[in-house]
Amino acid sequence: MISYNLYTYLAVAGALLCFGLYGLMQHRSLIGMLISTELILNGAGLNFMAFNRFLAPDPAIGQVFALFIMGLAAAEAAIAVSLIFAVYRKYHTSDPERVNDLRG
Amino acid sequence: MELVFILICGGLAAIASLLVIFARSTLHSALWMVVSFFMVAVIYVLLHAQFLAMLQIIVYAGAIMMFILYAIMMLNLRREQDEKVPVRNSKIFGLVALVVLFMELVMVALQHGVEAIHGPITDQLVQAHGRVAVLSNFLFSDYLLPFEVASILLTAGVVGAVVLAKRTK
Numbered sequence: 001m002i003s004y005n006l007y008t009y010l011a012v013a014g015a016l017l018c019f020g021l022y023g024l025m026q027h028r029s030l031i032g033m034l035i036s037t038e039l040i041l042n043g044a045g046l047n048f049m050a051f052n053r054f055l056a057p058d059p060a061i062g063q064v065f066a067l068f069i070m071g072l073a074a075a076e077a078a079i080a081v082s083l084i085f086a087v088y089r090k091y092h093t094s095d096p097e098r099v100n101d102l103r104g
Numbered sequence: 105m106e107l108v109f110i111l112i113c114g115g116l117a118a119i120a121s122l123l124v125i126f127a128r129s130t131l132h133s134a135l136w137m138v139v140s141f142f143m144v145a146v147i148y149v150l151l152h153a154q155f156l157a158m159l160q161i162i163v164y165a166g167a168i169m170m171f172i173l174y175a176i177m178m179l180n181l182r183r184e185q186d187e188k189v190p191v192r193n194s195k196i197f198g199l200v201a202l203v204v205l206f207m208e209l210v211m212v213a214l215q216h217g218v219e220a221i222h223g224p225i226t227d228q229l230v231q232a233h234g235r236v237a238v239l240s241n242f243l244f245s246d247y248l249l250p251f252e253v254a255s256i257l258l259t260a261g262v263v264g265a266v267v268l269a270k271r272t273k
Contacts, residue, residue, distance in 0.1 A: 005107060007213055012114035012147065014209040016121055016140075022202045023125040026195050031130050031175055035137050038168060039121055042144050045160075053151045060238040063156055064247050067239075070156075070163050071254045075261030077168045081175045082268035088179055089271075 009050035016043030030084045030094045037080075038073060045069045109150055117143035134172050141165040155236045 016039055023036030045066040052062025084094060091099050120140035127133035141164045148157035243251055 005110065008107060008110045008114065009147070009151070010213050011210060012110070012117060014206055014213075015114075015118045016144075017209075018202045018206045019118070019121040019125055021205070022198050025198045026125070029130055031172060031179070032133060035124060035130075035133055035172060038137065038164070039124060039140070042141070042164070046144055046147060049148060049151045049153055049156065052153075058238075058242075060235055061242060063153055063235075063239050064242050066153070066156055067159070067243070068250060068254055070159060071258060074163055074168060075258050077171050078261050078265040079268070081171050082265040084175060084179070085269050094179055 006050055006054040009053075010047065013043045013046040013050060016040070016046060028095055028097075030080075030087065030096055033096065034077065034080045034084070038077070041069055041073045041076075106150060110147065113143050113146045113150065117147065130176050131173070134169060134176060137172075138165050138169050141169070152235065155239065 020039030123136040145160040
């Protein structure tokens with residue numbers, strides 16, 4: 001029964017990963033891609049937490065990794081948003097397919 | 105009982121993330137993302153990680169979504185998003201790849217069980233000291249170097265964000 005629960009958590013985490021990857025591929029704005037990246041990171045954190053609950057050598061060791069993922073996601077969001085601002089100021093668009101000029 | 109709650113919260117999280125992908129405007133997908141974050145926080149509570157559930161709500165649903173909503177409102181993206189976009193081939197191929205990847209993950213998880221190795225810290229110890237105490241003990245002893253590196257990264261991120269977003273003329 002316990003492993004059955006583990007697989008349910010893993011399926012949810014896998015679903016988050018797959019939806020995030022698909023969103024990353026098909027979104028037509030840079031901010032949408034950033035949101036999809038957050039979805040992927042969320043799935044990764046959920047995966048760590050599920051293994052932490054059921055299979056970790058020490059309980060709470062996976063929480064350390066989930067904590068680091070959260071910190072990295074925060075730093076990444078800050079950098080990505082300011083990059084999107086910089087790109088928008090230069091190209092006046094947030095469509096990644098129209099940002100195709102190397103020299104600017 | 106736990107399984108019922110996982111299925112409800114996991115299903116809601118999956119539905120919310122589907123709506124994130126297929127929402128018409130970026131603003132709507134950001135708001136559905138908040139729903140998804142809250143559902144993942146509930147799943148963290150089910151996994152006995154109350155501290156991380158609170159952090160999930162504060163950091164993800166609070167700070168990161170505030171960043172993103174601020175960016176959306178500042179860039180005024182709705183104008184571009186409302187244009188009709190024809191269904192491209194890449195969308196269909198992407199959907200097929202998505203389904204195949206998910207089935208592959210499920211098959212691998214179901215066919216190869218994972219063995220657990222037990223370390224020195226037991227559930228009784230966690231019950232006695234509390235989960236946050238055990239977590240911070242790990243964080244400030246075994247994982248001190250990654251912790252400091254993460255703090256340097258956050259500082260560099262803040263400085264980099266200010267430098268990038270500053271108007272240079």
